[in-house]
Amino acid sequence: MRTSRTMGTILIVLGLIFVIAGGATYVLVSQELSRANVTVADDAAFLQGDTVDGPFSAYSQAQIIDKHALESTGGKTYAELDREDPLRQVAMSASFLRASLFTSVVAFGVAAMAMGVGVAMILGGLGLRARPDDARDRVAARA
Template sequence: MSNTATILSTGRARAVRLIGILGLVAGIVLIVGGGVVWGTVSSQLAAEKITVSEDASFLAGAEVRGPLTAFAQADIIQEHALAASDGLTYAELEQDDPVRTTMMNASFLRASLFTSVVSFGVSAFAIGTGLVVGAFGWALTALVPRASKQLAD
């Protein structure tokens, strides 16, 4: 295995190092931002004091405060609503059917819960992206020493 090194001009070395530092900063911002959003959505769900229905197919009885419990509750709301409407959706019911209001409310609740599920997903994506961007930034700063270190070697 040959031992080769690439020598960068001072200007290019500074540019690469600056990009690395920007990557580190961007990574930290993404991780913190994703964590804040995750925590906010989780605390807002917890404040609603929703519990997954006991007849849910999974996570029955759990407090709704994360993506899985929100999904479980949205799923069982759909089951309950369809049971109340004999399997008909909101759009399939006659306009004067009194069950239509129940279906509309169920739809709104499900949409709200699914919005929180999407928020958790975006937060997780931001955190993951922040980890990758930060790792690349760290690698660049580690590979390109500071100008003062370069001159000392």
């Protein structure tokens, strides 16, 4: 029984670390996006005018950047444009911006997953530490 209580305590501590690390990462990514002072374009599919500081606004802005870049390049992607085409720079910049925004979307997802795993670890640890059969343990100890 002592081993399960020890393992429960370890799970709780690790769970707290996961929750704190995930929460800190989520906040850090949000603050960094917010410092860029970007707002979702007015012609975006959703969250128009919203500050880009979360996963949904970052995704929306990445999508509208792609739309604008394709409009500028006549529907061609970076790889489809000729090397000497001056629009290739537009496509390249759009690709870099989108990649950065999608990286933040992934970071938000990983942070949320870490927090979820942390909560699950805490609940598992609490379950291991619970001793609903204390009466049975006392009987076994007397025997």
